[in-house]
Amino acid sequence: MNDAVTGGPGADAPAHAEPSSELQRSLRGYLDHLAVERGVARNTLLSYRRDLTRYLTALADAGVTDIGGVEPRHVAEHLAVLREGTAEHPPLAASSAARAVVAIRGWHRFLVAEGAVTVDASADVHPPTPAKRLPKALDVATIARLLESVGTDDARGLRDRALLELLYATGARISEAVGLDVDDIDPAAGVVRLFGKGSKERIVPVGSYAADAVQAYLVRGRPALVTAGRGSSALLLNVRGSRLSRQSAWQVLHDVAERIGLADNVSPHTLRHSFATHLLEGGADVRTVQELLGHASVTTTQIYTLVTVDTLREVYATSHPRAR
Known part of the structure; x- marks a missing residue:
């Protein structure tokens, strides 16, 4: 096979120095600390591993072989490269x-706390401020059209309807929804137990539409799917009888949206954004929505208030006799 395709010796990518064993060992120690002592979510750990592996490679390219040799300029130069991009990597977005x-x-602070170094080389480097992007939300009528377009004539249809109804009814992330076990939801009581980032648990109410969809799936859909596998505690199953993946769940949403002409306006978080926006528009307070979404800080939730203010402006502009 062609080296340019496989990334072998003939590829155009520049050769990099290999980070020293000391740097690699300190990285493993930090990631273990995050996983075991801080309970950081798996996806966050994977992102940090990628970011720090690239950083350690940059340090090795700069001739740094031990953690005591890292200087503030190394950190600043790496950040500049991230924002400007290279032939190998495109520029990163601010976020x-x-x-x-x-x-x-975090890695540098860990090194100081562990006594590996005495000075935090990253202390004066601050993250760029990401642009404030308003989350996209669908209106209530469009949400209803999306959910009601899912056929429930077979096991997969019943599963897909249960998935999408749950996402909108609870504001769950797709990863939280596919991570549910059968015992995590009680349709009769109208509650579900979700596990968010860092395995933080929260109890969220489930409305009657979602509860009915889940109950129909449990009675008429899941038994047909589970027989294809070896038995699974997962609530949402694929056609092989094992847990539905995040990618498959996203594909379900995409396919349903595409059928009604919404594919370009729907992302994995669209139903979560719509959930939060509709609650605020209906009179819910920000802190309640924060709890339901599982946000660690109310600041994260407050971005949804910008959406509702925009809606108020539109209503005012079209309804008040002296608005224009």
Whole structure:
């Protein structure tokens, strides 16, 4: 096979120095600390591993072989490269660069706390401020059209309807929904137990539409799917009888949206955004929505208030006799 395709010796990618064993060992120690002592979510750990592996490679290219040799200029230069891009890597968006800086600063603080170094080389480097992007939300009528377009004539249809109804009814992330076990939801009581980032548990109410969809799936859909596998505690199953993956769940949403002409306006978080926006528009307070979404800080939730203010402006502009 062609080296340019496989990334072998003939590829155009520049050769990099291999990070020293000391740097690699300190990285493993930090990731273990995050996983075991801090309970950081798996996806976050994978992102931090990628960001820090690239950082350690940059340090090795700069001739740094031990953690005591890292200087503030190394951190600043790496951040500049992240934002400007290279022939090998395109420029990172402000949000991605900010995440990388958070990972790098966390590693350096860990080294100081462990007594491996006495000075935090990243102390004066701050993440770039990401642009404030308003989350996209569908209106209530469009949500209803999306959910009601899912056929429930077979096991897969019943599963897909249960998945999408749950996502909108609870504001769950797709990863939280596919992570549910049968015992995590009680349709009769109208509650579900979700496990968010860092395995933090929260109890969220489930409305009657979602509860009915889940109950129909449990009675008429899941038994047909589970027989294809070896038995699984997962609530949402694929056609092989094992747990539905995040990618498959996203594909379900995409396919349903595409059928009604919404594919370009729907992302994995669309139903979560719609859930939060509709609650606020209906009179829910920000802190309640924060709890339901599982946000660690109310600041994260407050971005949804910008959406509702925009809606109020539109209503005012079209309804008040002296608005224009």
